[in-house]
Amino acid sequence: MTRLFFASLILILSALNLQAKEGMWIPMLLEQKNLPEMQSMGLKLTAADLYSVNQSSLKDAIVLFGGGCTGEVVSDQGLILTNHHCGFGQIQARSTIEHDYLKDGFWAMSQKEELPNPGLTVSFLISMSDVTNEILKGVTPSMSMKERNDIIRSNASEIRKMATEGNHYEAQVRPFYYGNEYYLMIYEVFTDIRLVGTPPSNIGKFGGDTDNWIWPRHTGDFSIFRIYAGKDNKPAPYSKDNVPFKPRRHLSISLKGVQAGDFTFVYGFPGRTEEYLPFQGVDLAVNIVNPIRIALREIRLSIISSYSEKNDTMRLKYAAKHAGIANGWKKWIGESRGIKRMKGVEIKKEFENKFAQWAGVDEVAQSPFQGLPAAFEEAYTPYKKWKATETWLNESVLSVEAIRLARSFTPLVSLCSAKDSTDLSIKTLTQKYARSIDGFFKNYEMRIDRDILAAMLEMYIIKANGNAEQPTELSELYRTYKGNFKNAAEDLFEKSVFTSKKEISALLENFRRKDIKRIKNDPLYKLAIQLTEYNKRIVYPHIIAFDRKFDSLMPIYMKAQMEMQPDKKFFPDANSTLRISYGKIDGYSPEDGVTCNYYTTLKGIMEKENPEVYDYVVEPKLKSLFFSKDYGRYADASGEMRTCFIATNHTTGGNSGSPVMNGEGQLLGLNFDRCWEGTMSDLMYDPDRCRNISLDIRYCLFIIDKFAGAGHLVDEMTIIE
Ligand code: ARG
């Protein structure tokens, strides 16, 4: 028994697992880890075709779009595709009531018409390299965590400095496998990115939040941008003299479409997964943290909807905020259900029982792994209550927009109280605030925010009682207003300068040092500071104490899991670095008695059509194209217009906009979502239910060409018929 038994058990398990396509792999390591399997599944390319630093490779066509999405270059003039929901912020910012690009779409008919987007960046990964040894230089096993971290930090900054000396690149050092490995990433960051095209929201967001995370899906989730560079083809700040960037590589686009069983892979920047947590971590996420967030967001969402459903201006103002809040809300519901259904916590527990036996029977007398399960239990037990408190606070009262705005004035308060601060520095800072005030109020509705404050106070003071620690300030507030939260919110909003653009702007206009009293005594500022202080003084010490323990245990546990299962291939948790996932086109069964096909068609859009419901309004032009079946070369073999498809690629937030490619590396579609039943894949992947959802590239091109009449953009692309 014991060792041998477990070794063979693991072998059997990993053999069974061979068909499961879990994983987000490091492109530079594919050769040794994944290539044979990828090729056996249908990849026709070599490792160097996918990733190389010496020659152009597919990686040169993949970009980090903004801070949290992926995009891909599709023409030799720097044209990039990403999701509509990734460009949403920009499309919204360029929209006005007269030019509502969100509603009507936007198509630049020439490069002159393309719209600049201040603040938007697009980054290419130039290279990555393993710097584990360099990072750990000087680190010894006997060091404290703090000493260790200090050395790592200073080594990292040295490495970054060397990597960017004499060039225009940016560098980043990131831990992988919880600090068992470190990699240096070098990026080229472009800052002049222009909006080229977007379909109307009826297409780009068809199905809206109702269909979000749901399969079958019919969302035309794409938007088009172009990278501009200086005359030397290098990144340059916006200038009308900039020229379209000449990329090292752009993707070819296949019109052949997908069939069940086809190999696909996804290249992109997945944000965050936590696949290797002990069971307590999974339990905490899905049974404590998610339910709190879900309950509180439900209330915020219903308040926003109650206003925006009746009023177009409010809809426009709150579109992005609503989508953001709803997106997390729905994902967490799916995640908690998914883990429960696959018995994720139990699976982890079972694994940990085996782990305890394995660690216990290690020949090394004192196994470094032996105490891990107990140490995790000891760390998580007191942490649960504090994590719940933090979640309650942040998702309730501290989510109120005016309170966040008020809190952002802390630096001004500090500056004004600092004896050595100059009037000039105060003036510079107030001017900065004055500018950000415009942006804040452009998309702000006082009544919505006020109702949210009333509801959040009630939730925290009444509902969280017993589940989360209560700051005394909130109990006082309760007494002052005799439990009437509506009155409380009205009164606080009435007396605060942060709920009125006029008042706060007037205050900032001729701001003098002594005016800081107005801010310090502002009731919303006071509440914001009290709660933030409470977090800092009472809650965070517990959170930080946990993080410290966790950060010291997890690297060991990660290493142990790898040692225990020598035949299993481990991918590092996602950390917003470039990865490749691969899998197959495949339908699935979301629940007993239901099977889902792997693709959807335009017919489904017509079936979902409902002129009364905002999410399901169909554009007249799209309808007429449907009735005339005018799909041109974008139709499938049977003459249908396919809209979306699903596959088993393991993806997460950040993979939005990622290219989904065939065995030849040609673009088949744009990843934009996951099936609801599979959103637990951030914690645990279930090959039966985890599917990524992609927009069929043929539908995207059809919209550009036939719907929008912007065929000149398709002409720029390399199309494989
Ligand atoms: N669920 C997708 C993602 O996580 C799409 C989100 C945007 N769409 C929406 N209806 N909110 O980003």
Ligand code: GLU
């Ligand atoms: N929509 C997500 C994103 O913005 C991708 C969906 C997912 O979480 O897999 O990255």
